[in-house]
Amino acid sequence: MMKERGLPRSLRLMFSGGVAVGLGLLAHSVQAQETKTDDAPQQMQRVEITGSSIKRIAAEGISPITVIKADDFTKMGSTTAAEVLSNISGNQTQFNTSSNVGAGKTVGAAADLRGLGSNKTLVLLNGRRLANSAFDGSAVDLNVIPIAALDRVEVLRDGASAIYGTDAIGGVINFITKRSYTGLNVSGEGILPQQSGGAEKRVNVLGGIGDLDKDGYNFFGVIDYHTQNGVKASDRDFSKLGGQNPGVGLNASSGNSYPANFTDVGSGNSSNPYAGNCSSVSPYAFNKSGICRYNSQATIGIVPKTEEIAVIGKGTFKLGADDTASIEYLHSQSKVRTYVAGDVFAGDVSGTGSDYYITSSSPYYPGNGITPANATASGGPLSLNWRSQDAGNRVTESKNSTDRLLLSLEGTKFGWDYKTGLSYSVSKAEDNLAGGYLNNDMVKAGLLSGVINPFGPQNAAGTAFLNSAQLYGTYEDARTQTTALDFTASRELFQLPAGPVGFAIGGEYRKEKANFNVDHALADLDSSTGSQDAQSSSGQRNVKAVFTELSVPIVKSLEAQLAARYDRYSDVGGTINPKIGFRWQPAKQIMFRTSYSTGFRAPSLYELNDPNSKTFTNSAYNDPVLCPGGNVAAGGVAARDCGQQFFKLQGGNKDLQPEKSNSFTLGMVIEPIPTVTASVDYFNIKIKNQISTIPEADIFGDPTKYAGNYVRNADGSLNYVTDTNVNLGNVHTSGFDIGAAWRLPKTAWGNFGLSLDGTYVTQYDYQTETGGAYLNNLGVYGGGVGAAGGVVFRWRHTATLNWSQGPWSAAMQQVYTTGYRDQNGPNVVDAYKNHTVGSYTRYNLSGSYTGFKNLTLTAGIKNLFNTNPPGTNVTDNFQYGYDARYGDAIGRAFFIRGNYQFF
Known part of the structure; x- marks a missing residue:
């Protein structure tokens, strides 16, 4: 002492x-x-x-x-x-x-x-x-x-x-x-x-x-x-608007939508069968430039x-x-x-078996009687940007x-x-x-066979199929x-x-x-x-x-x-x-x-x-090459390259x-x-x-400085940005x-x-x-x-x-x-x-x-x-x-x- x-x-x-x-x-x-x-x-x-x-x-x-x-x-x-x-x-x-x-x-x-x-x-x-x-x-x-x-x-x-x-x-x-x-x-x-x-x-x-x-x-x-x-x-006024919040000037959304946006594989043009009326399918969807955008942040748990x-x-x-x-x-x-928000399935417009797409044989193909016709859908395969709202939120x-x-x-x-x-x-x-979370292979098969409706609510068979595709x-x-x-x-x-x-x-x-x-x-x-x-x-x-x-x-x-x-x-x-x-x-x-x-x-x-591993960016960005300033450039696809959550390698x-x-x-x-x-x-x-x-916003904000961080696919589209x-x-x-x-x-x-x-x-x-x-x-x-x-x-x-x-x-x-x-x-x-x-x-x-x-x-x-x-x-x-x-x-x-x- x-x-x-x-x-x-x-x-x-x-x-x-x-x-x-x-x-x-x-x-x-x-x-x-x-x-x-x-x-x-x-x-x-x-x-x-x-x-x-x-x-x-x-x-x-x-x-x-x-x-x-x-x-x-x-x-x-x-x-x-x-x-x-x-x-x-x-x-x-x-x-x-x-x-x-x-x-x-x-x-x-x-x-x-x-x-x-x-x-x-x-x-x-x-x-x-x-x-x-x-x-x-x-x-x-x-x-x-x-x-x-x-x-x-x-x-x-x-x-x-x-x-x-x-x-x-x-x-x-x-x-x-x-x-x-x-x-x-x-x-x-x-x-x-x-x-x-x-x-x-x-x-x-x-x-x-x-x-x-x-x-x-x-x-x-x-x-x-x-x-x-x-x-x-x-549950809260300050979060229920999600990415569409004019009070703070926020205009964020996802091109992976419900109803799905599509790109005609033959023409390379993008559209949506419900363009102009997206909200009739989902309250979280809205119209923009001929496609539907999805307000995913309004659906999450905060x-x-x-x-x-x-x-x-x-x-x-x-x-x-x-x-x-x-x-x-x-x-x-x-x-x-x-x-x-629900699981995301983004197409690469390749029209191959590795893509998420539907063909004209699907009962949900635009104009086949269930989904409204759309002039952009020429009858060939449609590559999809789809979000599975019907399968519920992703829970981790x-x-x-x-x-x-x-x-x-x-x-x-x-x-x-x-x-x-x-x-x-x-x-x-x-x-x-x-x-x-849904099985990729089953989703591809379900879209190709016409069981899954990417443009609206599922019928009993579609619901049962999505339930069977759940991963745990x-x-x-x-x-x-x-x-x-x-x-x-x-x-x-x-x-x-x-x-x-x-x-x-x-x-x-x-x-x-x-x-x-x-x-x-x-x-x-x-x-x-x-x-x-x-x-x-x-x-x-x-x-x-x-x-x-x-x-x-x-x-x-x-x-x-x-x-x-x-x-x-x-x-x-x-x-x-x-x-x-x-x-x-x-x-x-x-x-x-x-x-x-x-x-x-x-x-x-x-x-x-x-x-x-690759994961989605936190925020949505424009591809600086294919959609500079939000404007689609030659070779670009709006539903794929503009306002998207791209992959980043971390x-x-x-x-x-x-x-x-x-x-x-x-x-x-x-x-x-x-x-x-x-x-x-x-x-x-x-x-x-x-x-x-490096903050992902910096990578997309200065694509010249961080050019080495961009990794692209053979067709020039963005595969991911490196952010390790x-x-x-x-x-x-x-x-x-x-x-x-x-x-x-x-x-x-x-x-x-x-x-x-x-x-x-x-x-x-x-x-x-x-x-x-x-x-x-x-x-x-x-x-x-x-x-x-x-x-x-x-x-x-x-x-x-x-x-x-x-x-x-x-x-x-x-x-x-x-x-x-x-x-x-x-x-x-x-x-x-x-x-x-x-x-x-x-x-x-x-x-x-x-x-x-x-x-x-x-x-x-x-x-x-x-x-x-x-x-x-x-x-x-x-x-x-x-x-x-x-x-x-x-x-x-x-x-x-x-x-x-x-x-």
Whole structure:
């Protein structure tokens, strides 16, 4: 035990946790302060802080850390790890569960500190790694984090590659579970949106036996179950218009239509039997230039149906006065079911057996009595662009699971604090066809034989045929596994006049494996899975690391932190990354801190080995050769070349080079009066050779620059564009993290507190190629924040007003982001090419009552004023009319939670 060094208690809280995100943490600290005066002598235990390997008093940390207590985010109705992190201002953007709509082989949900990409945010569970998601194997799937078992979440806002490894460039998020528990606790929660869809329920049970100090052991476990219903585009006003949304200038649609468009193989001319009256066949079809266009985005599900279950158990045994051994096992799995428009069958006008076409022998051939006659249909074969609305939406069910077994020892020997652990983690994922996907060969045969009607509703025989053509099962699966052995030891080496010198040394060995498997027996039967050309692949590597850290008190008010890490990758070589930091406290009321570090991130096994496969582009484009500017050129076919979702080749690239970075922070924490604390931290991060993909809009927007990315068929039509992983160039971002907390004087009406956590970004520039021009992504939708593009907000904040009195407590939370210039892409009419997306403000309200014995009741309203997400014309996602990465599609939702402590 060590005595603290004369810091006010409120300032100590500020140092150890940064300023609370505003999820009730301030109210918690206010109540704690009432039980003990600031002047009372206190004993402070040395603890391990995220971002350091040296045990110390929490107040003495140099790095800026935000701490969120589990009790506080559950009070606000947060049900997933992604939702908890969405309220952290430094988490600029994230891939959330809704982003899975229309996307295969995804991470499920991922964090993204500083907008640098989820592959540069390191996610830990109890200070150690989990296996990355099997499909998007560069990030941990947040859906498998056991949220009910958490004690707190610690977010380190500067890079820590010298401590944790090379992929901590953007920051570190450490999910920390309870260390032990005795008793039985049951919680149940329900969330009911005011509008259709999106209802949630959560049930969890926490139980444990054994007092570690008295009995020498403790066993505890948690079972957590969570579900959320899906939301359809038609359930929300901002999404029900799909691609035909004049409010934001959006004019997007698909030429793969229901009723089908056709191209006469003999003449090469395109038309539709219902041209001029497309909507009479389908409410999602409309007329344009003699053919029918299909508003596919109006038919999708915008929020997936999800189911998650997590089980974690831990046994801890006391080996002596200072040493413990533990065994911990985690199993977590999630299912995400997404819905998109019906299956697509696009002809190539070749008139061969490889095409989707009908002949004049079909009863549905135009003019044969069922389908209206059309002058373009000359009597020869008709190549079709058809969407199977009759077979229903395409339904994909993605399953992800994570298992981790950890054996660990920690304690004190010979004056050293030590910890060591042996862990085995495995992540599995699979994508399953669950409805609406049709057998290509059967569809071709059904069209040729005249059983299938491509121009209207099916008769009984056609319906039965499509039902028999449905495909089900797993078409692609993946597995990543990590075996790791780590050891860290730390102690005070000797005393200097200013205090003790702290020292830590450690090492780590990891073996990583990844396997990606394609079931061609199934994948080859449907054109829209994108896996026909993919080949199963695998990769593995060994990583060896040694690291050291030194804490040196230069004078009483000035301390230095020196750290260095050497990593050796079996496939990309070795790297040394140092970190240096200083903490200066010239007076009790003020503290300054600064740090500088370098980073090195090797391409992940997924980025290197992901099987190359073709999938449709997210948005619709014009072939720059055969339909420049939307006008059909010689050899072009309107239904094939204009306003189409073309194929793009995506996947790994074995020629990727590592990313390198430099990070600098400078900050201060002040307490001008005992009830007010504030912090400002400047960050500046530069990354070289960022690994991502070229935004597809850039490829189609500059066909001359990206001419090498276009792959064409023998007849000149576009086969696909190449958009695999590449080293794009550099990224440079800087800004300020700002926090404030004010504990108001105690009143007869209760205790009040205010808190603010905000991030102001001053720069975000990126390159789309090595040595290329820098582009701005700050307050402008661009391609600097991942493959799908996105925006870096100039300002984001979470502000909270807390109140408590006796057994009652309440919190009002405001979450705010500034507006930005919209994507304004090729599917936007000219009048909206300068459209801006407005700022976005949501309020959440909650209240709790603890007056019943062993029972805590919490109720609240999320999105109190039912604020719709701001309208946008972005088409990089499958959800149109708003951006699912930043906007809340659920709207106002009421929640209630009960927690009962049995013993």
